[in-house]
Amino acid sequence: MEWIVVVSVLVMTILSLLRVNVIIAIILASLTAGLMSGLSLGESVSMLVSGMGGQAETALSYILLGAFAVAISYTGITTIVVNYLIKKLTGKKTMMLLSIAGIASLSQNLIPxxxxxxxxxxxxxxxxxxxxxxxxxxxxSALTFGLTAPYIMIPAGFGLIFQGIIKDSMEANGLSIAxxxxxxxxxxxxxGMIAGLLFAVFVTFRKNRISKQGTVNEIEPIGTPENITFNKKHLYTIIAIAAALVVQLITENLILGALTGLILMFALIVVxxxxxxxVMTDGIAMMGTISFVMLVASGYGNILQKTGAVNALVEVSSGIFGENNQAMLAFILLLVGLVITMGIGxxxxxxxxxxxxxxPICVSVGFSPIATATLIGTAGxxxxxxxxxxxxTLGPTSGLNADxxxxxxxxxxxxxxxxxxxxLFIFGWIGAMIF
Known part of the structure; x- marks a missing residue:
């Protein structure tokens, strides 16, 4: 039972590296987990499907956000932003990557x-x-940094939600923490993530690289980069974006926020x-893959959880080194967390x-609440x-693979x-040892 998670995640990883579509890879990994736990093929599929509802709200919100993005692109307002970036950053690779990381960081906290x-x-x-x-x-790499590091470190926007989940989950299991x-x-x-970003920007990706040829599939805005100037439609677009943001912040619901933006874009005759x-068809084409991956990954997580595979893996891993070796136990817990979260996503x-x-494991071996939070947060x-x-990772690919x-x-x-x-693994382990 304890090897189910490891084997199924390996199946997903190997198939993905072999360029099998990620949705197919996750489905096959889910079926592998189900069959190894004693379920029939039909039961495995049923459990996969029943668990997909766990990400239904997220999937729908991404579809609507995709349609909203298409509507915004239709006005050509992004061309103005692009022209500014081209003017200021052409030829400046390092500044371009750092600027993209900075813009992505704003999407987690200041403008969630x-x-x-x-x-x-x-x-x-x-x-x-x-x-x-x-x-x-x-x-x-710059985009993924901006989508992850800010909510890990800053208790605002998505960061407040993430850190709140850590606090609430620990307290629900009997360990209080401020x-x-x-x-x-x-x-x-x-x-650790900051160190990874700097290494990527200043070391790994400094050399020139020409992207391979592919099938061009671009969304064309109204006009061309040369003739687009700020106009009334762009002002209405900004109003729609602001309204979508306000509704999202008030209701804490991405679906209502995106729907508000879309309705205003049509009501104001921007589109x-x-x-x-x-707009809806292109939005589904843009974000549909991400949405379905999230749905299938939720079903995969449902199989791992309900079959007891995750519990078994943690129990056998934590029992290997006993209670007298905190350093090794922290390493094992992070390794197990890596395997689990790589599969669920x-x-x-x-x-x-x-x-x-x-x-329960951390309390029994004497980890402090802060060290426990470090292990839990890092593993996630x-x-x-x-x-x-x-x-x-799906978000960056959706933009970078547009062509x-x-x-x-x-x-x-x-x-x-x-x-x-x-x-993250190394610095998370160091944090657990320090705290």
Missing amino acids: VHIAFIPILIPPLLKLFDDMKLDRRGVA MGQVTLSMLIPGL PFHKGDK SSFGTIPIIAALYV ALGDAGSPASDS GRHHHIWDTCVPTFLHYNIP
């Missing part, structure tokens, strides 16, 4: 729209990246009403599962930073895994 900005901003910049011979793997202590616990792992079908959804398993973040099923020249696994997941999961 998560991955919705990527299909708006990145596709128009692809030609510039190619002209600069900028390595798109570096852009993927919110300030949770924030403190994630600073050292966050520093003609007869373009409604095309969602840090937010995985934290409650990990906390229920980690808290490991899934977001490098998993094929994570929206923090068919960027591979999700080899150009996004492998670079982000190497630059973030490794330092």
